[in-house]
Amino acid sequence: MFDIRQFEVLRAIAVTGSLAGAARRLHYGQPTISYHLGALEAHLGARLVERRPSGAVLTDVGMLVLEHAGFVLDRLEAVEADVEARLSHGVSTLRVGAFGTAASRLLPGALRRATAGTDVRIELTEAEPLELVARTRARSLHCAVIYDIGGEARYGADLHVEALFDDPYRLLLPARHPLAATAGPVDLATLAAEGWIISRGSYDPSDQTLFATCQALGFRPRVVLRSDDYGVIHGFVGAGGAVALVPELALQPGYDTVTRVPVQDVGARSVRFVRPAGPPPPVVERLGAELLAVGRDLHRAYGGAVESTGIPGPGRRR
Helix, strand or coil, X not given: CCCHHHHHHHHHHHHHCCHXXXXXXXXXXXXXXXXXXXXXXXXXXXXXXXXXXXXXXXXHHHHHHHHHHHHHHHHHHHHXXXXXXXXXXXXXXXXXXXXXXXXXXXXXXHHHHHHCCCCCEEEEEECCHHHHHHHHHCCCCCEEEEECCCCHHHCCCCEEEEEEEEEEEEEEEECCCHHHHCCCCECHHHHCCCEEEECCCCCCHHHXXXXXXXXXXXXXXXXXXXXXXXXXXXXXXXXXXXXXXXXXXXXXXXXCEEEECECXXXXXXXXXXEEECCCCCHHHHHHHHHHHHXXXXXXXXXXXXXXXXXXXXXXXXX
């Protein structure tokens, strides 16, 4: 039967190039090194190490055994790290979900700070809010960042929900549009003849807001493009082909566009942090606190803004 110490000895010989070096590395006496090496060679019926005046090198068979031994030792070290992370932080792998723009703009810094100094690994799932809520409820996710799905009653008592910030809707115009020269708010009624870009799905809150507002103004938006990619949306608007209503979080620099606040109250989508009800693992609690801090900063940044350059980076319409 194999002994893990035999694998450790073989790897130490390969790393140090001698039995004496392996003894120093493992804090063993050299007779102990020779004993474990001899036992491994006897068990396999093959010579694994060639001793030379200048040290020791692994034979071809020794290199083959080392490859397997390395895998075994790495897995054992992973077990130790996972147990330590679970005991210290509640999880060894943090499974977190988010909609696209949150995944690229909100989570990276918050996750880095929440997991700093730990061995916790991160698995990120990017999906729509309804799917993320379902997966969090089923506990296949530890937590998720979503935008509002229609009131607290939709979540249920089995979920803990925290509001992070309100992400206001902005009007995206071509930079050469006549209204772009006006710094103040824009009346959506003046855009009744324009072509609009909306999402490909039927749920997107910005689309629901757009259609409800335009209906109250007496017109229905003329849809010229459907896309869920905010880079595509910015590109088409910048080319002069359409206008769009997008959340502040999704605004991107580098395009020939301007943003304006609509005269009408088009509201905002509420960005929230959800997790199963009950005491959370410590790392989930830290992530929630980090996201709340980010939300406070964004709330201050968004307050009263008439024009914005957005937050850099590509993103899908989520």
